[in-house]
Amino acid sequence: MAIKKIAVGGISTECSTYSPLYQNESDFESLQGQDLLNLIGFPFDDYSIETYPIFFNRSVPGGPIKSQYFRQTKDKFISELESLGTLDGVLLIMHGAIFVDDLDDPEGEWIEAVRDVVGEDCIVSVSFDLHGQMTDKIIKNIDAFAAYRTAPHVDVEETYMRASKMLVDALTNNKRPTVVWSPIPVLVSGEMSSTFIEPCQSTYKSLELFDQRKGIIDTNLMVGYVWADTQRAAASTVVTCTNKKVGVEVCQIIAKLYWNSRHQLKFDMRSGNISAAINLLPKNFSIIADSGDNPTAGGVGDRADVLEEVLNKKIDHALFAGIASESAYNELKKGIEFNIGGNFGGGGPNIELIANNVYFKEQCAIVKVQNITIVISKRRRPFHYLSDFDNLNLNLQDYRFLVVKSGYLSPDLQGLSCPSFMALSNGAVNQDLKNLDNHQRKRPIFPFQEFNEFVPEVSDGSNLLS
Numbered sequence: 001m002a003i004k005k006i007a008v009g010g011i012s013t014e015c016s017t018y019s020p021l022y023q024n025e026s027d028f029e030s031l032q033g034q035d036l037l038n039l040i041g042f043p044f045d046d047y048s049i050e051t052y053p054i055f056f057n058r059s060v061p062g063g064p065i066k067s068q069y070f071r072q073t074k075d076k077f078i079s080e081l082e083s084l085g086t087l088d089g090v091l092l093i094m095h096g097a098i099f100v101d102d103l104d105d106p107e108g109e110w111i112e113a114v115r116d117v118v119g120e121d122c123i124v125s126v127s128f129d130l131h132g133q134m135t136d137k138i139i140k141n142i143d144a145f146a147a148y149r150t151a152p153h154v155d156v157e158e159t160y161m162r163a164s165k166m167l168v169d170a171l172t173n174n175k176r177p178t179v180v181w182s183p184i185p186v187l188v189s190g191e192m193s194s195t196f197i198e199p200c201q202s203t204y205k206s207l208e209l210f211d212q213r214k215g216i217i218d219t220n221l222m223v224g225y226v227w228a229d230t231q232r233a234a235a236s237t238v239v240t241c242t243n244k245k246v247g248v249e250v251c252q253i254i255a256k257l258y259w260n261s262r263h264q265l266k267f268d269m270r271s272g273n274i275s276a277a278i279n280l281l282p283k284n285f286s287i288i289a290d291s292g293d294n295p296t297a298g299g300v301g302d303r304a305d306v307l308e309e310v311l312n313k314k315i316d317h318a319l320f321a322g323i324a325s326e327s328a329y330n331e332l333k334k335g336i337e338f339n340i341g342g343n344f345g346g347g348g349p350n351i352e353l354i355a356n357n358v359y360f361k362e363q364c365a366i367v368k369v370q371n372i373t374i375v376i377s378k379r380r381r382p383f384h385y386l387s388d389f390d391n392l393n394l395n396l397q398d399y400r401f402l403v404v405k406s407g408y409l410s411p412d413l414q415g416l417s418c419p420s421f422m423a424l425s426n427g428a429v430n431q432d433l434k435n436l437d438n439h440q441r442k443r444p445i446f447p448f449q450e451f452n453e454f455v456p457e458v459s460d461g462s463n464l465l466s
């Protein structure tokens with residue numbers, strides 16, 4: 001078998017247009033070489049396919065990406081791709097929720113530039129997050145597409161496998177797939193569309209059955225990203241197929257399934273304002289998710305709204321993990337007085353505090369104030385894993401409750417099986433969707449507007465097929 005040659009790489013983040021924190025080079029981690037191939041984990045060698053890793057840049061979600069950085073990074077990717085000469089395939093690892101002030105469709109621009117370099121004969125297979133946005137420009141420049149089917153995401157590796165496998169099959173069988181899609185005028189948060197509860201649990205389960213249909217390779221339901229006020233923001237269904245007619249049918253069915261379930265989309269945990277979260281605290285250990293400031297969805301991560309309420313109400317034995325503040329971290333390196341909250345420009349109270357006690361570990365200051373423990377991280381980051389607490393010598397059993405900057409709980413925290421409450425707090429990823437500024441999103445779109453008519457329109461990116 002002749003050896004085939006593919007390139008691998010991409011860029012991934014989520015950008016809230018409600019966050020003032022622009023993302024730049026220092027926010028991104030760049031995976032390259034063998035590290036990137038290890039992330040993908042697919043045994044391309046077994047299929048006589050040579051891989052050329054370019055880079056995969058990813059960040060903790062935040063605000064928009066600085067235009068200059070995005071353009072430079074895209075140009076660098078494209079020139080490295082060009083230097084590889086003729087390619088049989090490209091595997092792109094993307095997210096789909098990037099926002100750049102002067103670009104309507106950043107991922108579309110990136111993917112179109114890839115197509116321009118590799119030419120029409122090359123197979124382009126793409127992996128996305130299900131909170132990504134689709135456009136005609138993306139669809140018409142790709143040959144295969146796979147997105148996560150779980151939120152919270154526990155199938156990242158499987159998704160890379162699906163996208164890789166479709167690329168390998170296309171190259172080894174010389175049979176080129178096609179991608180068709182249909183936008184769905186629904187746009188909710190990830191917390192309202194968890195795949196671990198209904199209605200999404202059943203809808204996503206049904207994708208596995210649609211995959212089995214003759215002429216279908218891979219089916220996807222994209223929830224989209226609600227905190228970007230953009231034209232392209234919407235849910236969608238995306239189908240990779242060998243038979244366009246069947247692809248169109250399946251696209252319509254999935255689009256209707258999601259549309260018909262829109263009124264059942266709800267939070268997967270008890271929720272209410274911050275006061276309710278605190279008033280309803282049980283005696284036993286529980287978790288409060290400060291959802292409006294969740295950095296993994298694009299929140300700034302330094303808001304002190306919940307902390308202020310807990311201090312005002314003089315509630316003891318709380319653990320806050322964490323609040324991001326390099327300035328507070330630096331103050332604590334010098335003394336016991338520090339300021340927290342509102343320093344990133346994302347709003348919320350700024351509180352002056354005095355530490356009873358402080359120690360430093362893993363780029364975090366662990367501070368005791370009155371009878372509350374606050375983890376102040378130098379950089380914006382989540383605390384999703386139980387090992388995050390172990391690494392800071394924190395034992396959750398020592399506390400009455402934990403406050404995390406999170407929307408739905410991570411699998412590790414969910415595994416604790418304790419009572420939990422989602423505080424619908426203010427911030428760049430506010431869950432009060434109906435009150436978000438809404439200037440650019442298409443109209444009508446549920447739940448921003450209520451309406452009853454929806455007929456899915458399926459396209460291959462160039463032509464309307466239904």
Ligand SMILES: [Zn+2]
Binds near residue numbers: 129131190
């Ligand atoms: Zn996501």
